[in-house]
Amino acid sequence: MSKKQLIMEKALELFAKQGFEATSVQQITDHCGISKGAFYLSFKSKDELIFSLIDYFMTQLISDIDYKVKNTQNNELLFTYFYTTFQTFSQHSDFAKVLMKEQAQTFHNQELIEKMYMYDRLVDKATLSMVERLYGEEIINTKYDLVYCIKGLMSNYSKLMLFSNVPLDLKLLSESLVEKINLLAEHATIAFISEDFIRSMEQPALKEVTNEQLLEMLTLKIEEMEESIEKESLILLKQHLLDPSLNLAIVKGLIENIRNHPHCKWISYLLLSYFNF
Amino acid sequence: MSKKQLIMEKALELFAKQGFEATSVQQITDHCGISKGAFYLSFKSKDELIFSLIDYFMTQLISDIDYKVKNTQNNELLFTYFYTTFQTFSQHSDFAKVLMKEQAQTFHNQELIEKMYMYDRLVDKATLSMVERLYGEEIINTKYDLVYCIKGLMSNYSKLMLFSNVPLDLKLLSESLVEKINLLAEHATIAFISEDFIRSMEQPALKEVTNEQLLEMLTLKIEEMEESIEKESLILLKQHLLDPSLNLAIVKGLIENIRNHPHCKWISYLLLSYFNF
DNA sequence: TTGACAATTGACCGATTAGTCATTATTATA
DNA sequence: TATAATAATGACTAATCGGTCAATTGTCAA
Known part of the structure; x- marks a missing residue:
């Protein structure tokens, strides 16, 4: 294993436990059994490390989801979507924990915030295209709400999975969510999130004006x-x-x-x- | 206004923008126009300040929700639950932002984490009693899932409300969520969260007050x-x-x-x- | 064995933090 | 006005942080 990989693995464990900001480079190098200087031979800063971690896992996650969405039969699609995501989170629970912990704009690095925002949008995009393919015209008014419901339910149940130490039946969990989302897709009529709203959100966030x-x-x-x-x-x-x-x-x-x-x-x-x- | 209140207000603004850990006491006192020493005349530590803030708002929020749940007609209950919560978040958006930012165990103070956990459980408890009253025996198997769905949807839509700078139609939002939860309550059959699961997660919440x-x-x-x-x-x-x-x-x-x-x-x-x- | 080069180290640096306390300013009282 | 009591200040401390670099150790061809 390369030193870079070692650092990434060990650091991820600490980040999952304590959060990114709360973990010092010294702690990471101690946990790796290397010196502080050696850390900076592999990464030019602590920010570059978290950057690498997020890039490494998010590219995998998103391409997985995207591939599944594009290559699964409609009748299994929603289940596959939930199941693979939960499985990925379960396999890489340390990363998933970091993602949960740092989701709410905890980072101070502007570039990193933008990267996270971009990945979030990419997940939304894949989810939206899945929803459109599954339900077609009948949910044209409520499709954005459907995407947000999927996100909300997933993130809440993921928290349950990650922070309870009980092993969970991910198939049952996925099936129960499939049922719920199907119900909402077929019967929900009141749309809250409109196309206009999405468009107004899509514009780059306002930077502090000087x-x-x-x-x-x-x-x-x-x-x-x-x-x-x-x-x-x-x-x-x-x-x-x-x-x-x-x-x-x-x-x-x-x-x-x-x-x-x-x-x-x-x-x-x-x-x-x-x-x- | 007392100095304590001034500090709490100004600090909350900064915490909402930057997060708790990222805001220094110096920044807070500068923002208040007082000296650093004066801060420590009102609070014995930075932790005590965030402690006070969370106590101050959470006690209000929970007693509000609890009262509403106990004193609203069934036909309006769910709407009232959503609407008052969103309104409270909207009115105290700085606090709500802090809550969102720091929800995922960002704090290092163990006492504070436990406090947050207790408040979370109290909200769950009020939500559960609402769900039981609204749907009675028919959701006996799915009631915990229903509570988790309510939480998941609320937190995701709250994020939308807090971090998009567009003013939202909270009545429409609440109505759309009422429709969704009613659908799930009436038609969802697959239970994922069992009574046993909840019990295994449970740690002593609110002790009986003496x-x-x-x-x-x-x-x-x-x-x-x-x-x-x-x-x-x-x-x-x-x-x-x-x-x-x-x-x-x-x-x-x-x-x-x-x-x-x-x-x-x-x-x-x-x-x-x-x-x- | 030697010497040149690369890898690795950890003491150190400047910056920043929460928190302290001797000093000063303000207010109330006599 | 004089004195005591209280409020407020900001320079200071000790600790910790991310990051650097001269010094040390390890490697390997000659």
């Missing part, structure tokens, strides 16, 4: 606006960004002034999030 | 409260605990008086279960 960016946008906007309360408000807001002197309540009011102007919606949205309103 | 504990809590609460109907009610309840003399109806009324005071939710929940209401 003072400089806001100033630049304000300057441009002020130039293009005609004399009005809105323009006056923008000017005051710009001055406040350059030299903060206004009461927060006043700032909020100024943003409120421009919030409904058709050309200022975006900038007011950014200002609101900049000032944490 | 007269002495209640007296102590009441004494503390009475001290910190301002003159009001609520305080008067607490004093009468304390006297009744020391020397039972009041009619049960009066006791129930007194508890009702304090039930909606934000600082009395937990104690009223404990009183209700103590008197078997």
